[in-house]
Amino acid sequence: MSATPSLRYPAPRSKAEVACEYVRERVLLGELKPGERVRISRIAAELGFSDIPVREGVKRLEAEGLLEFETHKGAVVTTLHPHDIEEMFAIRGELEALAVTRASRSINRDQLDHLRELLEEMELAEREGRVEDYGELNREFHFAIYEAQPYQRLLALIRDYWNSTDWCRRIFVGDAHSVRASAAEHRGIYEALVVGDGDKAAELLRQQKRRAGAWLLEHADKDEPRRPSQRRRRRSGA
Numbered sequence: 001m002s003a004t005p006s007l008r009y010p011a012p013r014s015k016a017e018v019a020c021e022y023v024r025e026r027v028l029l030g031e032l033k034p035g036e037r038v039r040i041s042r043i044a045a046e047l048g049f050s051d052i053p054v055r056e057g058v059k060r061l062e063a064e065g066l067l068e069f070e071t072h073k074g075a076v077v078t079t080l081h082p083h084d085i086e087e088m089f090a091i092r093g094e095l096e097a098l099a100v101t102r103a104s105r106s107i108n109r110d111q112l113d114h115l116r117e118l119l120e121e122m123e124l125a126e127r128e129g130r131v132e133d134y135g136e137l138n139r140e141f142h143f144a145i146y147e148a149q150p151y152q153r154l155l156a157l158i159r160d161y162w163n164s165t166d167w168c169r170r171i172f173v174g175d176a177h178s179v180r181a182s183a184a185e186h187r188g189i190y191e192a193l194v195v196g197d198g199d200k201a202a203e204l205l206r207q208q209k210r211r212a213g214a215w216l217l218e219h220a221d222k223d224e225p226r227r228p229s230q231r232r233r234r235r236s237g238a
Contacts, residue, residue: 015049019057022047027066027077028166034079038067065164082217089213092161096142096209097202099158100189102149104198111148112194118144119190126183134179141186145193178215182208 013021023043026032044054058075061067068078080088118141125134139162146155185208192201 015047015053016056016060019043019047019049019054020060021057023054023057023061024066024166027061032077034077036077037073038075038077040074064160066166085213085217088161088165089209089216092158092165093206093209093213095154095158095161096146097205099146099149099151099154100193100205101198101202102151102154103145104193104196104201106150107145107148107193111144112190115141115144115190115193119186122186123183126179131179134182138182138186145189181211185211 023032023038032038038058040051040054040058043058044051047054058067062069062075065078067075070076118137122134122137122141125131125137142162143159146158149155185204188204189201189208192198192204
């Protein structure tokens, strides 16, 4: 008698997880602006929750860097000084270059086939102007690579940095030229992995992060007013 296949169901999300994702999306969509206070009671009322799980969800976003705590205001949407942007993208470039180098040594044919499918979906989304879909596929493409390498601590660090800079997606996807450049870069990274050239894939990844950081520094101020983060002022003692 054949064994009955086991069914796997997604684990139910807690209210704190729901609140965390709800606030995250509002930040990424620009509904909550840099420097704007996140009002716990208002979010709780919108979700039909008590304040407690919303406060827990907000603390998770503070840990990721998407929100920060300010005295007398509480949680606010993080705003970044240009130095912060340069630093984060420089760190991301090196971490992700290491991951793609390691992935080039262990990635298998099935994983490469999945990357090719994602790449084709991304290119189609770019041609059709589906920028939000492109942004989601972009993240999926990168993490399909990073999950093909063996260093779990490295993967966790990369995920933390992606989460703390995920608000950039709202700015990037509004620029067609940036999306086209991104699509070409992903094609190059994929082709390098196919032939096992980890060094080339890593250098292309670094170039991508340098371009993205430079583009963001040029355009972020045009998208919305920014100010040095409160966290930076506290560190400097100002």
